[in-house]
Amino acid sequence: MFQSTKAPLAERLRPNNLDQYAGQQHLVGPKGVLRRYIEAGMVPSIILWGPPGVGKTTLANIIASQLKVPFVALSAINAGVKDIRDVIEQARKRQGTVLFIDEIHRFNKSQQDALLGAVEKGIVTLIGATTENPSFEVIPALLSRCQVYILKSLEKQELIDLVKKALAEDEIFKKREVEVQEYEALLTISGGDARKLLNLLEIVIDGSGQGDKVVITNEEVKLIAQQNLALYDKGGEAHYDIISAFIKSMRGSDPNATVYWLARMIEGGEDPKFIARRMLIMASEDIGNANPTAMIMASECFQAVTVIGYPECDILLSQTAIYLATSPKSNAAYKAIRSARAYVREQGSPPVPLHLRNAPTKLMKEIGYGNEYKYAHDYEGSFVAQDFLPTELKGTIFFNPGNNARENEMRKNLRNQWGEWYRY
Numbered sequence: 001m002f003q004s005t006k007a008p009l010a011e012r013l014r015p016n017n018l019d020q021y022a023g024q025q026h027l028v029g030p031k032g033v034l035r036r037y038i039e040a041g042m043v044p045s046i047i048l049w050g051p052p053g054v055g056k057t058t059l060a061n062i063i064a065s066q067l068k069v070p071f072v073a074l075s076a077i078n079a080g081v082k083d084i085r086d087v088i089e090q091a092r093k094r095q096g097t098v099l100f101i102d103e104i105h106r107f108n109k110s111q112q113d114a115l116l117g118a119v120e121k122g123i124v125t126l127i128g129a130t131t132e133n134p135s136f137e138v139i140p141a142l143l144s145r146c147q148v149y150i151l152k153s154l155e156k157q158e159l160i161d162l163v164k165k166a167l168a169e170d171e172i173f174k175k176r177e178v179e180v181q182e183y184e185a186l187l188t189i190s191g192g193d194a195r196k197l198l199n200l201l202e203i204v205i206d207g208s209g210q211g212d213k214v215v216i217t218n219e220e221v222k223l224i225a226q227q228n229l230a231l232y233d234k235g236g237e238a239h240y241d242i243i244s245a246f247i248k249s250m251r252g253s254d255p256n257a258t259v260y261w262l263a264r265m266i267e268g269g270e271d272p273k274f275i276a277r278r279m280l281i282m283a284s285e286d287i288g289n290a291n292p293t294a295m296i297m298a299s300e301c302f303q304a305v306t307v308i309g310y311p312e313c314d315i316l317l318s319q320t321a322i323y324l325a326t327s328p329k330s331n332a333a334y335k336a337i338r339s340a341r342a343y344v345r346e347q348g349s350p351p352v353p354l355h356l357r358n359a360p361t362k363l364m365k366e367i368g369y370g371n372e373y374k375y376a377h378d379y380e381g382s383f384v385a386q387d388f389l390p391t392e393l394k395g396t397i398f399f400n401p402g403n404n405a406r407e408n409e410m411r412k413n414l415r416n417q418w419g420e421w422y423r424y
Contacts, residue, residue: 023152163180193240356373
């Protein structure tokens, strides 16, 4: 089952079939759509989208292995158009080649264009892996020829089970007596990344100096991890730790920490679009209606860095990051949509009230569609109280304005319009 003992633990434990695969049951479980494709012996071109360490590369390898077809892997970091064309030319001679492209979001338009014909004609079955939203990073023509599947971060128990499996089955560690007394530090530092978790486990065991009998505690993990983890690697594990620190510094209104983490990413060669996109998300999630201009600033920054690039775009990133860090904060819009979506998932979808329904036909009007609807602009101040939620949800509050100047004014206006029932 395992690879050479000289390989890292995560590589030694890489599964060879779906039964060994951890997580993603919505895709590869008994009723999973990818399992059905694999068992039927026919997998379409797909994009696997998810955070690092959730099994994208492993799943691609399993698909090729199960289908017993030629498998070619390219990394978008170092592959060019010539590499793609060489693979396609070879694939014309070999039926059913699976082409796996890791970090496909790093391919530019011309590189992605080079794939189009081969994917469309079935010369290759493309499996692309990305940590970025493919809607932004994969050209529409290629995206339309692929199915997109979202891979989720592994659950806590799945990660713990992975550690236990490693200690019980790995050909090196099963010969040693290793006891994990506390899991919190292992799970926290690895951040749901299975590859990072296994490699961290290996670092801790090898660095413990405890011989064949090793006891792992939170304190031991933190001590050894601090000595060994990389400061920054845009293509590796610390990539997501740094962006997390950057976002949290802006959220926490600390412009000095914000520009420090920004500098770390820039010096590490991070893609400026990646940074700008995260700022755009933050502007909505953490500032929102407390300062709507933040969204405009972040959006303009994203467009500008796309056009300008390094080295000059570091000034644009800095200006926008400082603006976001020093803006008033509110997550009210974020909480409102999360609350509403949770309600829909848990409570179902009651019918739209008749007076809110569209009535394009005579029959619909006769059965009450649109009846008793009050057109707001016919009333003073373009407002009239009426029910807009389904009867079962009457009086439900999803939006709680934040405590800042703009949203306090929103709260005041809502209470003036709707009365005291708007309790927030």
